[in-house]
Amino acid sequence: MDALLPSLLFYAFAGVILGSAAFTAFARDIVHAAFSLLFTFFGLACLYLYLGADFVGLSQVVIYVGGILVLLLFGVMFTGHQTQETEKRTVNFYWGLALIALLGAGMVPALLKAPWAVKSAAELPEAKSTISSIATLLMTDYLLPFEIASLLLLMALIGAVVIARGETKTDEGESPETSA
Amino acid sequence: MTIGIEHYLVVSLVLFLLGLFIVVTHRNGVRILMGVELILNSANLNFVAFNRYMPDSALSGNVFAIFVIILAAAEAVVALAIVLAVYQQFSTIHMDEISNMKH
Amino acid sequence: MHLLEILSWLILALPLAAFAVQMAVGARLPRYGDFISIGAISLSLVFCLLVFFRVIVLEYSPDYVFAVSYPWFSGGSIEFRWGFYIDNVTAFMLVVVGVVSTLVHIYSVGYMHGEENYHRFFAYLGLFSFSMFLLVLCDNLFTLYIAWELVGVSSYLLIGFYYTKHSAANACIKAFLTTRVGDVFMFLGILLLVLYTGQLAYHDVFNAVAHGEISGTVLTIAIVCLFGGAVGKSAQFPLHVWLPDAMEGPTPVSALIHAATMVAAGVYMVGRMFPMFSQSAEAMLVIAYIGLITAFFAATIAITQNDIKRVLAYSTISQLGYMVTALGVGAYTAGLYHLMTHAFFKALLFLCSGSVIHAAHTQDMREMGGLRKKMPITFATMLIGTLAIAGVPFFSGFGSKDAIMAGALAFGSEHGAHMTIFIGLFVAAGMTAFYMFRLIFMTFYGESRNQHSYDHAHESPASMTVPLLILAVLSIAGGFGLYGGLWFNHLVVPPALQEAAHAAAEHGGEHGGAHGEAWIHYGAMGLSIFVAALGIFLSWVVYGVKWISAEKTAAAIRPIYQLSFNKYYVDEFYQKIVIAFVLWIRKVLAAFDRIVIDGIVNLTAPLMRGGATFSGGFDHYVVDGVLNLGALIVQAAGSVSVMLQNGVIQSYILKAAIAAAVILVVHQYIQFWL
Numbered sequence: 001m002d003a004l005l006p007s008l009l010f011y012a013f014a015g016v017i018l019g020s021a022a023f024t025a026f027a028r029d030i031v032h033a034a035f036s037l038l039f040t041f042f043g044l045a046c047l048y049l050y051l052g053a054d055f056v057g058l059s060q061v062v063i064y065v066g067g068i069l070v071l072l073l074f075g076v077m078f079t080g081h082q083t084q085e086t087e088k089r090t091v092n093f094y095w096g097l098a099l100i101a102l103l104g105a106g107m108v109p110a111l112l113k114a115p116w117a118v119k120s121a122a123e124l125p126e127a128k129s130t131i132s133s134i135a136t137l138l139m140t141d142y143l144l145p146f147e148i149a150s151l152l153l154l155m156a157l158i159g160a161v162v163i164a165r166g167e168t169k170t171d172e173g174e175s176p177e178t179s180a
Numbered sequence: 181m182t183i184g185i186e187h188y189l190v191v192s193l194v195l196f197l198l199g200l201f202i203v204v205t206h207r208n209g210v211r212i213l214m215g216v217e218l219i220l221n222s223a224n225l226n227f228v229a230f231n232r233y234m235p236d237s238a239l240s241g242n243v244f245a246i247f248v249i250i251l252a253a254a255e256a257v258v259a260l261a262i263v264l265a266v267y268q269q270f271s272t273i274h275m276d277e278i279s280n281m282k283h
Numbered sequence: 284m285h286l287l288e289i290l291s292w293l294i295l296a297l298p299l300a301a302f303a304v305q306m307a308v309g310a311r312l313p314r315y316g317d318f319i320s321i322g323a324i325s326l327s328l329v330f331c332l333l334v335f336f337r338v339i340v341l342e343y344s345p346d347y348v349f350a351v352s353y354p355w356f357s358g359g360s361i362e363f364r365w366g367f368y369i370d371n372v373t374a375f376m377l378v379v380v381g382v383v384s385t386l387v388h389i390y391s392v393g394y395m396h397g398e399e400n401y402h403r404f405f406a407y408l409g410l411f412s413f414s415m416f417l418l419v420l421c422d423n424l425f426t427l428y429i430a431w432e433l434v435g436v437s438s439y440l441l442i443g444f445y446y447t448k449h450s451a452a453n454a455c456i457k458a459f460l461t462t463r464v465g466d467v468f469m470f471l472g473i474l475l476l477v478l479y480t481g482q483l484a485y486h487d488v489f490n491a492v493a494h495g496e497i498s499g500t501v502l503t504i505a506i507v508c509l510f511g512g513a514v515g516k517s518a519q520f521p522l523h524v525w526l527p528d529a530m531e532g533p534t535p536v537s538a539l540i541h542a543a544t545m546v547a548a549g550v551y552m553v554g555r556m557f558p559m560f561s562q563s564a565e566a567m568l569v570i571a572y573i574g575l576i577t578a579f580f581a582a583t584i585a586i587t588q589n590d591i592k593r594v595l596a597y598s599t600i601s602q603l604g605y606m607v608t609a610l611g612v613g614a615y616t617a618g619l620y621h622l623m624t625h626a627f628f629k630a631l632l633f634l635c636s637g638s639v640i641h642a643a644h645t646q647d648m649r650e651m652g653g654l655r656k657k658m659p660i661t662f663a664t665m666l667i668g669t670l671a672i673a674g675v676p677f678f679s680g681f682g683s684k685d686a687i688m689a690g691a692l693a694f695g696s697e698h699g700a701h702m703t704i705f706i707g708l709f710v711a712a713g714m715t716a717f718y719m720f721r722l723i724f725m726t727f728y729g730e731s732r733n734q735h736s737y738d739h740a741h742e743s744p745a746s747m748t749v750p751l752l753i754l755a756v757l758s759i760a761g762g763f764g765l766y767g768g769l770w771f772n773h774l775v776v777p778p779a780l781q782e783a784a785h786a787a788a789e790h791g792g793e794h795g796g797a798h799g800e801a802w803i804h805y806g807a808m809g810l811s812i813f814v815a816a817l818g819i820f821l822s823w824v825v826y827g828v829k830w831i832s833a834e835k836t837a838a839a840i841r842p843i844y845q846l847s848f849n850k851y852y853v854d855e856f857y858q859k860i861v862i863a864f865v866l867w868i869r870k871v872l873a874a875f876d877r878i879v880i881d882g883i884v885n886l887t888a889p890l891m892r893g894g895a896t897f898s899g900g901f902d903h904y905v906v907d908g909v910l911n912l913g914a915l916i917v918q919a920a921g922s923v924s925v926m927l928q929n930g931v932i933q934s935y936i937l938k939a940a941i942a943a944a945v946i947l948v949v950h951q952y953i954q955f956w957l
Contacts, residue, residue, distance in 0.1 A: 024198070025198045047191075067253055071257065079210060099201070099204060099940055110947070111193065
């Protein structure tokens with residue numbers, strides 16, 4: 001009885017994640033798909049918390065929901081929400097279905113059969129807060145990747161501005177970017 | 181029934197397949213980006229789940245997941261910028277119509 | 284850091300920096316930046332002289348060696364190091380390269396004045412100087428190979444400097460490809476040595492050879508392969524064909540690269556490798572005879588050429604043959620000494636010819652004549668160079684050539700069968716004197732054969748004549764190396780390893796000339812004076828006072844004359860080989876066509892006829908069916924590949940993913956079923 005509630009929680013999260021992801025995949029309207037993605041990300045965040053990864057879960061909420069999803073919605077808006085009902089949304093639809101069926105058929109038995117070197121659920125240690133440990137790791141063992149990641153973000157920022165600005169020539173500060 | 185690593189792996193696999201399906205079939209560039217995000221999230225779920233279930237959990241999986249999130253953020257920004265640039269250039273975001281690199 | 288180490292770095296860095304600056308901003312600098320190149324190379328020369336002073340004058344020891352090496356990278360079991368190796372030979376070579384290079388830089392200011400791409404010319408000169416210094420200074424085979432290719436590249440760039448001229452473009456390609464043939468052999472040789480000894484640095488390799496880690500046939504093959512590089516670079520027979528064509532480059536380039544330094548690199552390399560080369564008597568014999576053939580045949584060709592630079596080119600080939608022969612017969616000191624003296628007087632001759640060409644606006648000697656009065660400095664200096672190369676006493680060429688002859692004579696007196704080498708060199712020396720004075724008489728004496736160009740001829744500017752004068756002094760002074768205290772002889776002794784000492788001594792080394800039997804030394808000296816005098820006299824008779832008509836003589840010995848005039852048809856021979864090879868391939872393909880394709884056709888025809896006797900329609904259906912089937916298959920393949928390459932990225936992802944999925948599923952379920 002002890003284990004039933006956590007199990008039910010897992011199935012509930014998994015159901016939310018997969019259901020909303022499937023809606024993202026098959027929805028006709030792209031705005032619906034984007035909002036459905038919100039539930040996927042939230043469900044994943046809950047699953048992370050469920051796994052004892054509190055910092056990752058919180059980052060998931062902040063970055064994915066707060067950042068990337070908003071960005072995707074902006075993308076939808078900027079590129080025109082103009083797709084007509086009659087227009088074809090997909091290519092190779094049945095090939096895609098066949099592909100995921102084939103891949104699923106190949107991978108499910110593989111990952112069920114594999115002798116994972118893991119502990120059973122019963123002997124898992126009590127989950128503790130990981131935040132301070134992760135902070136220590138980032139400043140010690142992973143300091144170089146951490147710094148490189150910050151550099152990468154800076155480059156992505158500049159790169160995105162340069163790419164998205166397109167062909168608008170900037171002459172003596174007339175461009176809106178410099179005045180902003 | 182207790183939840184083992186396999187449960188997470190199956191969820192992650194299905195998430196990955198849905199993401200791949202989106203990438204392969206949808207014409208809209210922004211939708212394709214959503215698929216890519218799903219794929220990255222499925223990988224993240226694997227990292228975190230394995231971190232929990234591995235005997236010596238030194239939080240490496242969590243740290244990797246964080247780096248993947250950072251990477252995903254950078255990727256999303258640049259990819260959306262590219263989609264916008266493509267939209268300006270070709271007046272469409274249907275990726276199957278943009279085949280100028282053929283030959 | 285040791286002083287020599289610092290100096291080595293500076294010597295290398297300055298020309299390279301000049302190259303970089305000239306390439307980057309040379310076109311925008313005042314005077315196109317020639318002062319930068321000249322300043323850099325002059326400083327390099329100063330440092331070379333410092334090295335010379337430090338090594339030769341202060342140490343004055345035959346076995347002084349300074350070596351330093353730095354880790355480079357490690358691959359497999361070999362750790363690559365590179366470094367500097369400075370001994371007496373290095374010091375001598377540094378001075379030779381530095382002096383000639385600096386003088387050519389200065390000379391080029393006058394000669395190349397107003398040319399297009401003036402700054403690029405100096406950039407290339409800088410690159411060449413850097414590569415040549417590296418080649419001289421380096422201490423291992425790998426760096427040697429790199430420097431070797433670098434000088435090849437700069438030579439290529441400089442030959443093709445007038446790249447808009449068709450013949451120059453062809454000549455630089457020819458030079459590069461011909462020397463490549465030799466370089467491939469050299470690389471094979473280096474690989475063999477590394478394979479067997481696991482070492483790259485000269486001294487480790489020599490030690491390994493001395494300890495017998497590589498010996499016998501393999502060693503001989505490795506040595507001959509290495510020598511192949513020298514054959515290419517030093518224009519030895521049969522790869523000499525590129526050097527005369529390389530004269531398409533500007534004359535200062537001919538003087539620097541194709542007379543004094545780069546072509547001598549092969550000889551220098553053989554000299555460097557001498558402790559190893561002397562381990563294989565067979566290989567040494569091959570080297571001696573290659574050198575002899577080169578020296579002799581090039582001399583005979585030089586007699587009949589009319590282009591002033593080509594005469595000098597063939598004489599260069601011939602003199603390089605001398606050096607190679609000297610090393611081959613074990614006259615190590617003599618060979619390297621000739622390398623030094625030759626660098627000075629041949630550079631002088633080339634620069635003089637450049638001065639003449641500059642004035643006469645032609646390279647054809649038949650168009651010249653009587654220039655003696657118009658260009659007194661050029662005439663005087665060129666005469667000094669000619670006297671030096673002809674082997675007249677008190678000029679530098681006499682000492683070195685005499686030493687080589689003595690070495691060959693000593694070798695011949697020991698191994699009677701190889702007296703041919705001495706005789707061949709002896710005859711070639713006479714021819715050298717003859718064709719060099721032919722050049723002098725045709726160019727500077729008599730009356731002009733082209734009044735127009737004679738009228739416009741004038742002495743060259745000071746930037747050109749001053750280098751000539753300096754080189755002329757060196758062409759005389761260089762001769763006192765052997766006679767003024769024998770210091771070259773004292774400092775450059777055959778490097779012999781402990782175990783190798785006997786073999787080298789047995790081989791009848793250079794010491795035949797120095798402290799061998801006296802008759803060899805004086806005999807060789809007397810004979811070489813005699814033969815030089817004879818050559819000069821004959822030349823005077825034919826071209827000076829014209830007692831014997833050159834034309835009539837040529838007509839009398841027409842077949843031989845034609846052979847020489849056409850350079851023994853070596854070029855044509857190569858042309859024929861290439862063409863024959865292409866024709867052969869064509870023939871093979873034609874044969875395939877005839878036998879296999881036609882055979883199938885011929886075979887089907889009777890079959891079809893036979894079938895037709897059974898049923899008229901059968902033939903029709905089979906042939907058409909096969910054809911249609913073939914067409915269908917091609918069409919299907921075409922449409923499939925068109926489908927694959929539709930330009931839509933998503934479909935590419937789809938196909939790749941499906942392929943992966945299929946592999947995965949097959950892998951999974953075959954395991955299940957088995």
